[in-house]
Amino acid sequence: MIRFEDVSVRYDGAERPVLSGVDLHVPEGELCLVVGSTGAGKSTLLRAVNGLVPRFTGGTLSGRVVVAGRATEDFPPRELADVVGYVGQDPLAGFVSDSVEEELAYVMESLGLPESVMRTRVEETLDLLGLVPVRDQPLSTLSGGQQQRVAIGAALTAHPRVLLLDEPTSALDPGAAEEVLAALHRLVHDLGMTVLVAEHRLERVAQYADQVLWLPTGGPPVLGDPGEVLGQAPVAPPVVRLAQLAGWSPPPVSVRDARRLAAPLRARLADAVPPAPRPSRGDVLLRAAGVQVRYGATLAVRAADLAVSSGELVALMGRNGSGKSSLLWALQGTGRRAGGTVAVEGVDPATLRPVDRRERVGLVPQQPADLLYLHSVGAECAQSDAESGAAPGTCRAHLDALAPGVPDERHPRDLSEGQRLALVLAVALTPAPRVLLLDEPTRGLDYPAKSRLADALRRLTAAGHAVVVASHDVEFVAECASRVVVLADGEVVADGPVLDVVTASPVFAPQVAKVLAPLRWLTVAAVADALEAV
Amino acid sequence: MAETRRDLHPGAWWVWALCLAVVAGRTTNPLLLLLVIGVASRVAVSCRTPGPWGAALRMFLVMGLAVLGIRLVFHLLLGGVGGPTVLFTLPEIPLPQWAASIRLGGPVSAEGVVQALSFGLQLATMLCCVGAANAVADPRRLLRSLPAALYEISVAVVVGLTLAPQLAASARAVRRARALRGEPVRGRAAIRSLLVPVLEEAFERSLQLAATMDARGYGRSGDVSPGHRRLTSALVLAGLLGLAVGGYGLLDATAPAVLGLPVLLAGALLSVAALRLSARRVTRSRYRRPRWDPASVAVALSGAVGAVVVLAVQALGTADAGALVLSTVPLKAPALPVVPALAVLVGLAPLALARAR
Numbered sequence: 001m002i003r004f005e006d007v008s009v010r011y012d013g014a015e016r017p018v019l020s021g022v023d024l025h026v027p028e029g030e031l032c033l034v035v036g037s038t039g040a041g042k043s044t045l046l047r048a049v050n051g052l053v054p055r056f057t058g059g060t061l062s063g064r065v066v067v068a069g070r071a072t073e074d075f076p077p078r079e080l081a082d083v084v085g086y087v088g089q090d091p092l093a094g095f096v097s098d099s100v101e102e103e104l105a106y107v108m109e110s111l112g113l114p115e116s117v118m119r120t121r122v123e124e125t126l127d128l129l130g131l132v133p134v135r136d137q138p139l140s141t142l143s144g145g146q147q148q149r150v151a152i153g154a155a156l157t158a159h160p161r162v163l164l165l166d167e168p169t170s171a172l173d174p175g176a177a178e179e180v181l182a183a184l185h186r187l188v189h190d191l192g193m194t195v196l197v198a199e200h201r202l203e204r205v206a207q208y209a210d211q212v213l214w215l216p217t218g219g220p221p222v223l224g225d226p227g228e229v230l231g232q233a234p235v236a237p238p239v240v241r242l243a244q245l246a247g248w249s250p251p252p253v254s255v256r257d258a259r260r261l262a263a264p265l266r267a268r269l270a271d272a273v274p275p276a277p278r279p280s281r282g283d284v285l286l287r288a289a290g291v292q293v294r295y296g297a298t299l300a301v302r303a304a305d306l307a308v309s310s311g312e313l314v315a316l317m318g319r320n321g322s323g324k325s326s327l328l329w330a331l332q333g334t335g336r337r338a339g340g341t342v343a344v345e346g347v348d349p350a351t352l353r354p355v356d357r358r359e360r361v362g363l364v365p366q367q368p369a370d371l372l373y374l375h376s377v378g379a380e381c382a383q384s385d386a387e388s389g390a391a392p393g394t395c396r397a398h399l400d401a402l403a404p405g406v407p408d409e410r411h412p413r414d415l416s417e418g419q420r421l422a423l424v425l426a427v428a429l430t431p432a433p434r435v436l437l438l439d440e441p442t443r444g445l446d447y448p449a450k451s452r453l454a455d456a457l458r459r460l461t462a463a464g465h466a467v468v469v470a471s472h473d474v475e476f477v478a479e480c481a482s483r484v485v486v487l488a489d490g491e492v493v494a495d496g497p498v499l500d501v502v503t504a505s506p507v508f509a510p511q512v513a514k515v516l517a518p519l520r521w522l523t524v525a526a527v528a529d530a531l532e533a534v
Numbered sequence: 535m536a537e538t539r540r541d542l543h544p545g546a547w548w549v550w551a552l553c554l555a556v557v558a559g560r561t562t563n564p565l566l567l568l569l570v571i572g573v574a575s576r577v578a579v580s581c582r583t584p585g586p587w588g589a590a591l592r593m594f595l596v597m598g599l600a601v602l603g604i605r606l607v608f609h610l611l612l613g614g615v616g617g618p619t620v621l622f623t624l625p626e627i628p629l630p631q632w633a634a635s636i637r638l639g640g641p642v643s644a645e646g647v648v649q650a651l652s653f654g655l656q657l658a659t660m661l662c663c664v665g666a667a668n669a670v671a672d673p674r675r676l677l678r679s680l681p682a683a684l685y686e687i688s689v690a691v692v693v694g695l696t697l698a699p700q701l702a703a704s705a706r707a708v709r710r711a712r713a714l715r716g717e718p719v720r721g722r723a724a725i726r727s728l729l730v731p732v733l734e735e736a737f738e739r740s741l742q743l744a745a746t747m748d749a750r751g752y753g754r755s756g757d758v759s760p761g762h763r764r765l766t767s768a769l770v771l772a773g774l775l776g777l778a779v780g781g782y783g784l785l786d787a788t789a790p791a792v793l794g795l796p797v798l799l800a801g802a803l804l805s806v807a808a809l810r811l812s813a814r815r816v817t818r819s820r821y822r823r824p825r826w827d828p829a830s831v832a833v834a835l836s837g838a839v840g841a842v843v844v845l846a847v848q849a850l851g852t853a854d855a856g857a858l859v860l861s862t863v864p865l866k867a868p869a870l871p872v873v874p875a876l877a878v879l880v881g882l883a884p885l886a887l888a889r890a891r
Contacts, residue, residue, distance in 0.1 A: 047745075050749055052748070052749060054747065055748075056741065056744065056745040077748045078748050078750070078753055080749075080750070081749060081754065084749070086750075088742055088745070088746050093746075094693070094742060094743060094746035094747075096689070096693055096743070097692065098674070102637065102678075105822070106750055106821075106822030107750040107751050108821065109818055109820060110750060110751030110752055110754055110818060111751055112818050112820060115821065115822070115823065118819070119821075119822070122821070136584065137584070140699075158750075166723070255662055314604070321573060334713045334714060354713045354714075354716050355716035358714060362714070365707075365710075365711050365714070369731065370708045370711035370731055371711045371712075371715060372731070373726065373727040373728075373730040373731055383717070387716045413734070427715070
């Protein structure tokens with residue numbers, strides 16, 4: 001169905017090609033998962049399938065890409081719209097209208113389908129993706145999961161034979177991701193569609209994949225059985241890592257398969273004690289009581305209480321739209337607060353001047369790039385030192401500790417997601433705040449980048465900082481948090497040690513916990529330590 | 535509140551609202567103007583669309599109030615129509631010889647104030663009608679029902695309308711993020727530090743949008759010759775121009791009569807011809823194309839009744855014709871012109887017509 005014949009892609013001015021010598025064939029009706037580190041060319045490969053690369057990105061593509069019998073060199077993306085559907089990373093950025101139905105109908109209008117066909121397909125798609133209750137709502141008011149499903153639906157109505165999805169779940173909370181993936185699963189099974197998915201959060205997607213395509217940086221791609229391929233790749237979900245540790249071969253990719261093999265491992269671990277989260281030792285740095293945030297008539301945060309001590313890493317979890325970001329901004333003091341009190345080391349940050357505020361509490365926003373505006377990493381670092389009154393080189397030193405080897409003259413736009421996040425984190429750390437807030441930092445990070453971030457955050461807490469991380473990423477939270485606070489509908493519904501909160505609900509449970517339940521282990525690293533000790 | 539039918543032709547709503555605006559353009563009688571505002575707002579409140587445009591009426595009413603205020607202030611400052619009933623006298627600022635025809639300050643008469651207010655109210659009423667049209671018929675849906683020959687333009691405008699609020703949101707996010715870096719930078723540096731991320735994001739967004747639109751088949755070439763396409767585009771533009779000029783001629787009582795109905799009709803004819811021509815281009819279709827069903831026609835007619843009656847009353851010079859114009863010299867309490875008022879009230883009919891069946 002999709003055939004790459006010796007395809008190489010090189011962007012103008014790049015040192016080396018993004019893809020080189022890709023030769024592969026994805027048969028009809030397969031759900032193929034594309035994995036690789038950031039910058040390995042996942043998006044490029046996906047977009048080459050319908051010709052968006054190189055027609056919209058520039059660069060040179062050599063070799064041939066043939067999809068459903070049509071070569072992309074002869075057919076521009078618009079002439080492939082009837083066979084290939086494409087859903088980009090940010091669904092909102094791809095919407096052309098503001099109503100669900102019109103969005104779904106757009107591609108059919110372009111194809112010139114008769115109205116009766118359009119009406120029936122829109123109804124079918126609304127049913128298939130569970131969008132009937134929101135069909136009349138403006139797109140901007142939908143939740144992230146609903147928007148993502150509309151974007152998928154908008155590609156589906158053309159009845160394409162191939163569907164391309166670029167990180168369909170990375171912005172979603174665990175529940176919404178489940179919804180989207182369940183819909184995808186149905187498409188593959190009921191309609192025999194060929195689906196190509198690029199995704200970083202493999203723990204969510206790997207179990208649905210029929211095949212995995214691994215793009216090693218620089219080497220030829222590897223296509224094959226999910227367990228086998230992920231076993232070799234540096235990016236693999238925790239369940240595969242656990243399998244490697246326990247010596248299960250081939251590694252299972254779903255929790256269900258892993259549980260069947262896990263009985264001996266559970267027996268070995270029966271007497272070991274999972275590492276308990278370190279009790280908070282320090283004094284309380286951040287104390288918030290009854291915080292309210294209001295946007296117009298809606299209360300985004302109802303009444304949130306939170307106390308974070310020195311040396312503690314608190315994870316803030318909850319659905320999309322549960323008020324996590326609003327709470328973080330209100331805690332930092334830059335966001336408006338409608339009620340309640342916040343004290344950072346005894347002072348309400350909202351009463352301080354911005355420049356004093358950031359010396360007490362730093363915030364890394366969801367879009368780290370919003371904070372950057374200069375044309376080189378070096379200039380950003382120098383500017384950061386200047387505006388914080390820190391000694392020259394402070395920011396650079398933080399950056400080197402977080403992500404070594406970022407060249408000074410590189411433009412911030414050209415950094416990888418992980419490097420850009422490190423730069424923004426360094427900027428936030430330059431004025432030496434004791435409290436640090438991070439909003440959804442793991443978006444777009446691969447597993448190695450995530451562990452580096454977790455290490456960096458652990459070092460900060462060890463140095464006496466208090467850190468609050470808002471995140472959907474259960475694996476990341478399990479790896480680095482000491483306490484978890486769950487927000488729902490603007491209120492704190494759970495607050496406790498990470499072990500208790502995440503094992504209490506399957507939505508927040510990491511894969512290792514699911515495999516080893518009822519034992520309470522959260523991470524592969526913890527299991528590895530225990531096995532060594534045994 | 536019963537649900538409003540969303541499949542009424544947006545053009546019907548715009549005809550309804552513009553006809554009410556025609557009534558407003560033909561009278562300075564505050565009673566009749568207030569009646570028009572009442573009818574337009576009542577219908578707009580009941581039948582508005584759920585999207586962000588549904589709130590348009592309020593915005594337009596605020597704009598109307600501003601117009602009223604500006605009109606009054608200008609009258610007080612610059613004078614204008616004088617009259618025997620002097621309310622008070624502002625200190626007059628002497629101006630040099632070459633500006634002798636302009637007077638700053640001076641006596642303010644009741645007649646002048648009333649006239650300024652009634653003209654202001656007239657403009658505010660027209661704004662209210664446009665606001666009502668925006669609230670009940672999303673202007674984007676109207677754009678979407680443009681003939682296929684204008685498809686590319688209409689999509690560009692629709693996308694622009696969609697992106698504008700997103701741009702504003704990204705500007706807000708960047709400004710908020712900037713506060714995280716301490717004191718806001720001033721001067722040229724501030725412009726750069728705000729504009730660079732916003733523009734970069736806007737640029738990136740538009741590239742993304744262009745890519746997804748292309749992937750969704752936007753601009754698939756049909757088998758239509760460029761000459762044919764140019765002809766239909768020219769016809770449609772001429773037709774729309776005719777409709778606009780004709781509408782203006784009808785609204786403005788002082789415009790020459792030939793600019794009114796004749797140009798409007800010519801514009802309509804050209805538009806129909808263009809529609810016919812472009813219908814041959816079948817490479818693209820429309821989902822839920824709004825249709826001129828009986829209910830839509832009735833909505834349009836219900837607004838038209840008022841306009842037709844007012845125009846007829848003026849043309850025939852019946853007893854109500856005098857009451858359409860507010861008498862300021864001498865100052866008299868306005869009388870309600872009964873027949874035009876009843877005709878305007880017909881404009882409430884959409885309340886019943888637009889109920890979901």
